[in-house]
Every structure is written in C-alpha cells, then in structure tokens.
Amino acid sequence: MAKEKKEIAEIAAGMGKTLLKSARLAGRAAIKTAGAAGNLLYKGAVKGIDKLGEMDRKDLWKLGGAAACAVALPVFILAPGRADRRQKEPFRNRNFAHRGLHSRDRSVPENSLKAFDLAAEAGYGIELDVQLSKDGQVVVFHDDTLNRVCGIDARVDELNYAELRDLSLLDTEEKIPLFSDVLAVIRGRGPLIVELKNGRSNKELCEKTCEMLRKYNGEVCIESFNPMIVAWFRFHAKEFLRGLLSAPKEEYEGQTSKFTAFLLSRGMINFICRPQFIAYKIGKRPASINLSLALGAMNVGWTSHETRNEKGRDAVIFEFYRPKLIYRRR
DSSP states (O other): OOHHHHHHHHHHHHHHHHHHHHHHHHHHHHHHHHHHHHHHHHHHHHGGGGGGGGGGHHHOOOOOOOOHHHHHHHHHHHHOOOOHHHHHGTTTTEEEEEEESOOTSSSSSSOOHHHHHHHHHOOOOEEEEEETTSSEEEEEOOOOBSSSHOOSSSSSSGGGGGHHHTSTTTTTSSSSHHHHHHHHHHHSSSSSEEEEEEOOOOHHHHHHHHHHHOOOSSOOEEEEEOHHHHHHHHHHHHTEEEEEEOGGGGGGGGTSHHHHHHHTTTTTTTTHOSSEEEEEEESOOOHHHHHHHHHOOEEEEEEEEGGGGTTTEEEEEOOOSOSSSSSOOO
C-alpha cells in the first residue's frame, strides 16, 4: 500500500509540475498580452490609427510582443504532439469497426469475441474499449454500468471477472471478454484503436493495458476522453500513438461541470497530454479543434454511418455498414 501511495504521489507530482509550468507560461503570456494590448489601445485612441507610424521604437516592440503572444498562447495550448511516419502509417486512411463488426439487430453484440473475429477476418481496423473489473482484470466493455448490455443494475468495477464472465451480452451466447482473449482472437490481423475508459483506478488500467500492448504482435494506438490517461501514455509509453477523444460540450452533460465540458470540447487540455490525433464526434467542430488539426493532429471521426464521412479524415470509426478497408483521403 505504501509503495502504491508513493507511485501515485510521484505521478501526481509530475502532473502538478507540468500543469504549474504550463499555467505560469500561459499566465505570463496573458499578462504581457493584456498589458501590451492595453497600452496599444490607449495610444491608438490618443494618436489615432493613422498616427501608428509615429509610435516610438518601444511602443512598436510592445505591439510586436502583443501580436506574438496573441498567436503563441493558443498555439501553445492547442498544439498536438509530434508523431513520426512509422506511428501514423498503420492508421492512416483506414476504416475501424466500432466495438468490432457488431450488427444492428444485436445478433452479434458489440465488444464481443465474435464481433472482433468478424472484423479481423474482413480486414478492418478495430476500435474497442477497456476497463477494470473489481479484481483488477482488464475487460473489454464500453459502458460504466451493465444495465444496457447485460440487463444487470451494477457497475462493471463492482463485480469480479468470475461474475462478469457469466453475464450474456445482449441476450446472446457471447460473454464479456478479457482484453487478453480479444488480443488472442485478433492476432495482429488489423490495427487496433484501444480506448481506455475513465474509472476509479486509471493508473492501474494504464499500466496493465500498456503491459499487454507491449507484448502484443500487432499495430496498436490508444485513446481516451480523459486527458490524464492520454498524458500517462505521453510520459510512460511514447512508442504508442495516442489520441484524445472529444465531442461538443453537450455530450458531457451530467458527467462534469460546464466549465470542464467547455475545455474538453475545445481541446484546451491538449497542453497536458499533447495528443497526436483528435478523435472528434462527426459533425461541426469548434475552431479550436480545427486549429489543432491544422497544427498537425491526425483527424479521426466517430461514429460514422455513411462513407461520405471519410472526406478529409485520416481515419474513420464506423458501424452498421461495410465501407472500404482503406480509402483515399479527399
């Protein structure tokens, strides 16, 4: 227990230093920008814009500094992490079966071994979700609770895996699989996007998932809605391409505060985790997300139900139709 507390404290301290440094840089830039802008507005009001050429060298330096800060601050906040061609190539212009190749009629359940085998057999990339059971097993399941898929009023992390494996997925013979079993079924037959779900033991989930991915013989990347999970991979497993899931702020209602929802929906936590791709819900994107993409983040869209969503995107997460395995980005 003491060792675990020490490790958690070290992670928290590292995150704290990153946040503190970022806050200081952002604060200084904001103060300089505000001060310079204030001086400029005052001088402009007094001299008039046509008198700009008469401003002395000191005032021009302030003007230049203000302009530089105005550009640098959003770039600093929204800039993605760098990824090399080797990391990007397996995921570029690919269609990924959302939770496996499950069916609309629910005869093939989402996140089931059958859905993953069908997707791999067809040659698609695969997107899936991992979280922890009560006894610390990495299981593949999307929801926090078992109500929708298993008809049980309980959280996934309230049951041991011995209890979870007896539950049926959508009234079929398929069961909740271990992540290790899923990897054994897929066997490197297509690239994987592994979403780590936010839970009560995120550090443990990151460590165990990372350990399995390092032993897996196949192309993998990770993503999460939680920027701290993505940040863990930024600092501890840089070899894996990492992405931040995001959506309009309305999607976060009931899950977090309005302010946090605004920050998450606009990519304003990028400076913590430096995602190399942004997986944004298909639809209209905020200008700040578009700036992150323009700065080099890969553009991933979810969840697609028609082929036209491939346009302009590096990768697409789809369900309930059969797109091309690889498409030409238009």
